[in-house]
Amino acid sequence: MESLPSTVLQIILQHLLYDEHTACPTNRLDFWCLALTCKSLLNLASKKFGAHHHDRDNSLAPCILWGADKAFKHQDGGLPHSITHLVLGDKYNQPIIKGALPQSLLILTFGNEFNQMIAPDTLPDSITRLTFGVQPSTPPNLQILIYGINGSLFNQPLQSGSLPRSLRDLSLGDMYSHAISPGLLPNSMTRLALGRHFDRKLDDRALPHSLISLELGQNYHHAASLPSTIPALESLVLYECNASNIQKLPPVTSLKIWHDLSSAITLPDTLTWLTLPHMYNNPNFSTQLAHIRSLAVLEFGNSFDQPINPGSLPSSLTSIHLGYQFNHMIIHGTLPSSLKSLEFSDRFNQCIAPGVLPMSLTKLTMGFLFEQTLEPGALPSSLLELRFGTYSKYRQPFVAGTLPPSLKHLSLGSNYSEPIVSGALPDSLTYLKLSWQRTFLVCLPASIRNLLADSPEPVVISEMAIAQSHIQWMLSHVPSVITFQVNIQLGLFGNMSFQYLLRRIDQSHALWISRACPSTRQRFIILSG
Template sequence: LLSSLETLSFGFQFDQPLSQCSIPHSVKHLTLSSDFDQIINKGDLPSSLERLVFGYSFNTPLNEGSIPSSVTSITFSNCFNQPLTKGLIPQSVKILKLGEFFNQPLFEGSIPPSVEIINFGKYFNQPLSPGILPSSVVELTFLGQFNQPLEARSIPHSVEILAFSDNFNQPLKPGDIPPYVKTLIFGYHFNQPLKPGDIPHSTETITLGYGFTQPLIQGSIPPSVTTIIFSNKKTQKLSLKAIPSTAKVMTF
């Protein structure tokens, strides 16, 4: 391989063990093939690496040091469902995308305090106690199955963009949604009453899914909201009086 190579993507069927120096130390972006499912030892991946994408089949346990400390973005694809113990994800990582089948319990330290963006995949549905997600996270997305009760600081106060899965349908109370959220998205099945104080006064954009049929009450949408998106036109008609006059209403 060329010693000046910066981007490397392996073909569909590549599934060979990696070894030290098999990938040039110039490579910054690495995409492993759909079939790749080999043990990665410390030093197999170059210290120049910044973005790492695992292919569809990868589901081999990682060890501390498997991923070099230069990496800032990790994407795990569909099959990965291995425990994330403290130290596996290096403290350089800012973007962490967990694949469709990932559904492992998380503990404090599983995700390092450098991570700013987290995407949980379709089948993730584990409880999140306060402190599990680091206070560095600014964008948090749940897809598919997530439907766990929230408590204060389950979601860090640092989060500004929060998107819940289609399955999420838990009652909210003041403090569950962190105080600096600007964009808040509820999925298809969310259908809980929204009370004054449930939505923080930092929120600017709210999306309510098709399943939301609760009439909004006065004060449930804070005056900070400039855009509210309804997926169900009937709900919109029931809620017009409770929407701040400054908010733009959209329906999809």
């Protein structure tokens, strides 16, 4: 590691911490542990993460939340040279001065009330993701541009040539209502999302042939004539007012309709992913799905509450999500033998008999109201992951044989109050999530390597008090656990929840960091004198 050039070390840092394709809650712990084995990487880490944005000295912080409504001056120390992420709070509404933003900046986010013109060359060319509410002069290598999300007021007409040729992703917010003319969108575009107030008919010539995903807002009333000349289009999202008058859907592989779906509409037989509308409750749903031979993912909306009979679901399904209202018993032969993931929503509270769940199932999620006893044999031996919601009412005790010997991941809700006795958790388990207070009632198998503890009620304690009391106790009493994720609601901050990550280094030391910001300073906890 010591012989690697600094460029390679920078790539390692970028891959672990900022790559959206490899994002993982424990990536930063992995990075710090790796840095401890290499002096060069540790020096780089110290420069990158030497200060937190809440600390007095933020000269090296890569992530900054600027909450005040006052201008900053880069040359006067307002922003450090090393930052890669800058979030300007909702109250920020100051002009951006040329030279104020450093060339290291990758991601810039403006708050909802920002409404200032941005002069040419004000934004650094290094920016790859930009979120804001008014039309800017965009950097030439911009890759992701999001206008007007989260209630911002952007409604300025876009001009031809104002978007960079490298732009891939454009989301126009709720207020945007201007026509999109041919030549406005660059040929590099792969995703376009139009907001609530957009109701201009889309010209086929205005949409680039490279477009893969198209999202139409709630008030788009021209869905009857959807563009049909986009050869690469794979994903289509339709909202409330635009699905009732559809004549023909393009041959997409992913379709999401959020309000209602007429039984007269023929769904494309090319679909592999289908999200049915919230209001959809058609008792003849199997008729609309029968011709789709390759459907893999099926998500029912919240209003769906029809019994599902054997043979009514496509045999190709690998994932099923049942909506909020669904509360019917599942009988033998209902679920396809290819099913790998099954998710019940909040109202489901039916007994699951042994043999009902297929032997192919690897992930099962139960809803808020489920509180039926799971008999030994009800869960298939193929199951790897079992999740109960954060506020699940499930409080049934686990006995030996309830959980299959294949299970690796178990998430229990904050209301679970039963002691977990020896032998109830299988030796295959490597990840466990449970309430903070319940960690005292658990007999953990030696296989556990990851533990996530939630605090459902606010606790008025400081970070270091947490480290020196509860976390130190847990580290000492569950020696097999390597990685901890701890969610704490601090009473001093209202209902705000903070997540901390810990990694055991050895039997005497643990690494402690916060997930709140990438620039959080790491700390070490000493477990024994």
